[in-house]
Amino acid sequence: MLLVVAAVIVLGAGATAYALRAPEEVPVAVEPGPVELTAGRLLFVDDASGRVASVPLSSPGGPRRLSSLSCKRFFTAARQGLCLADRSGPFPGSVAIFVDESLSETHRIDVAGVPNRAKLSPDGRMASWTTFVTGDSYAQTGAFSTRTGIYDRETLLYQSNMEGTRIAGIKRAEDMNFWGVTFTEDDRSYYATLSTGGKTYLISGDSVDISAKPLRENVECPSLSPDGKRVAFKKRVPGDGARPWRQHVLDLTTMVETPLAETRGIDDQVVWLDNDTIAYGLPGEGIWAVPANGEGAPRQLVPHASSPSVVFSPK
Numbered sequence: 001m002l003l004v005v006a007a008v009i010v011l012g013a014g015a016t017a018y019a020l021r022a023p024e025e026v027p028v029a030v031e032p033g034p035v036e037l038t039a040g041r042l043l044f045v046d047d048a049s050g051r052v053a054s055v056p057l058s059s060p061g062g063p064r065r066l067s068s069l070s071c072k073r074f075f076t077a078a079r080q081g082l083c084l085a086d087r088s089g090p091f092p093g094s095v096a097i098f099v100d101e102s103l104s105e106t107h108r109i110d111v112a113g114v115p116n117r118a119k120l121s122p123d124g125r126m127a128s129w130t131t132f133v134t135g136d137s138y139a140q141t142g143a144f145s146t147r148t149g150i151y152d153r154e155t156l157l158y159q160s161n162m163e164g165t166r167i168a169g170i171k172r173a174e175d176m177n178f179w180g181v182t183f184t185e186d187d188r189s190y191y192a193t194l195s196t197g198g199k200t201y202l203i204s205g206d207s208v209d210i211s212a213k214p215l216r217e218n219v220e221c222p223s224l225s226p227d228g229k230r231v232a233f234k235k236r237v238p239g240d241g242a243r244p245w246r247q248h249v250l251d252l253t254t255m256v257e258t259p260l261a262e263t264r265g266i267d268d269q270v271v272w273l274d275n276d277t278i279a280y281g282l283p284g285e286g287i288w289a290v291p292a293n294g295e296g297a298p299r300q301l302v303p304h305a306s307s308p309s310v311v312f313s314p315k
Contacts, residue, residue, distance in 0.1 A: 028064065028304050035067035037079040037101045039313040042279075044287055045071055047304040052083065052103065057273070057310065060287075060301040069103050072115035075271075076309045078124035084115040084131075094131050098153070109158070113147050117221070117269050121183035126207065127151045128181035128190070148178045148192070150207050165205060167194060168213040180221035180269050181205075184228055191215075191222045191231055202233065202250070216255065220245065221269040223278070225292070226312070229253065232260075232270050232278045232292065243267050247278070249292050258294040271308050281306035 028048070035054045037043070042060050046053040052069045055062060071083035072094075079101045087093035087110060094111040096118070113131025120127050130148040150159045162178040177195040184190065188208050194201045202219035205212030222231045229252055234245035243265025250257045260278070270280040272292070279289045279301060286303040290296065302308070 029062070030066055031063035033065045035065045035069075035103055037076050037081055037103070037311050039311050041311045042273075042287075042302065043074060043076050043081075043309045043311065044281075044302055044305040045074055045307040047286075047306060052081075053305070055302060061303070064302070064305075067103050069097075069099065071097075071307070073118040073129075073307045074309060075118045075120050075307075076311055077120035077122055078314075079311065080120065080124035082118050082120050082127050082129070084111075084118040084129050086115060087111075094129070096127065096129050096149075096151075098127070107153075109149075109151065111147070111149065111160075116146070117148075117180055119181055119183065119269070121187050122185050122226075123187065125152065125154050125187045126183050126190075127153060128183070130179040130181075146177045146179045148181060150181065150190075152187075152207070159207070159210065162192070164210060166211040167203065168211070170194075170196065170201075170214060173197065180223075182222050182224045182231070182269075184224060191224060193220045193222065200236070202231065216250070219250070223270050223272065225249075225272050225275055227275050230292070232272065234266060234268075235259075239265065247280070247290070249278075249294070258292075260290050260292070260294055261296055262288070262290045262298045264298075271310060273310055279308045279310075281308065 041054045042057045052067045053064045073084040081099040083097040087095040094115045096109045098107040113133040117130035134145040148162045181192045201214040202216045203212040219233045222233045231250045247260045268280040270278045287301045287308045290298045
């Protein structure tokens with residue numbers, strides 16, 4: 001259902017400038033003000049406009065601010081941003097756009113394929129993105145092809161396709177696909193998903209040595225916790241054929257996994273709001289959060305939104 005811009009509404013001193021309204025849905029209030037990568041803000045892509053927006057993390061359901069930056073995926077770290085957007089032209093393509101604290105562009109890289117995932121390392125130095133080159137869903141086992149790149153913003157070293165990565169104990173095959181990179185704090189190590197032979201694996205990789213080793217089967221779209229001790233991921237389970245996954249958290253020390261209270265199929269690379277909570281997008285349902293310990297219940301954070309990301313306070 002398409003969202004349209006509703007009439008301008010004056011509220012008090014004008015804190016809310018206008019609302020985005022979908023028929024038979026609650027209006028989404030939008031307030032004036034810049035969208036900046038400042039601590040305490042939740043960044044996301046606004047469903048109605050496709051632009052990067054933000055709300056206070058303390059009041060995520062309140063009025064949002066809209067920027068002029070359009071993205072399919074957005075991620076922020078260390079007050080820097082990575083926008084993965086469609087590239088204009090006769091053939092499908094993507095562009096990775098790096099932005100500063102005010103969302104002003106600093107650099108861009110053209111990428112083949114349709115935008116899918118985007119991540120930065122905790123200090124913003126390392127970047128990674130995944131695009132679909134053929135197919136359009138991870139649910140189509142064996143019927144899709146991804147391209148995942150890793151870029152070092154300090155050395156400018158660009159590994160445009162992870163398919164050259166050496167995997168310990170697994171023979172190189174034509175059906176290998178990689179996606180969902182998540183970086184550790186050392187700007188070298190990462191976790192990601194490898195798919196081959198009809199199976200998926202959590203791999204631990206080295207971006208300098210261009211090598212990795214498998215850690216566990218049936219792990220997709222890992223996301224490392226702020227303390228570096230756990231990985232949230234989606235696990236393929238029996239159920240919805242379109243989204244056959246359930247979110248879990250894996251303790252990297254004990255290798256014990258915990259299913260989370262969210263039982264709907266979530267096809268997303270989640271983000272951590274803190275060490276206790278993850279957030280994720282659900283098509284048509286907005287951004288939701290759930291405790292990372294398997295307890296509690298899912299709660300909606302932001303309606304009509306996707307691709308959440310948090311601006312953390314400097315350490």
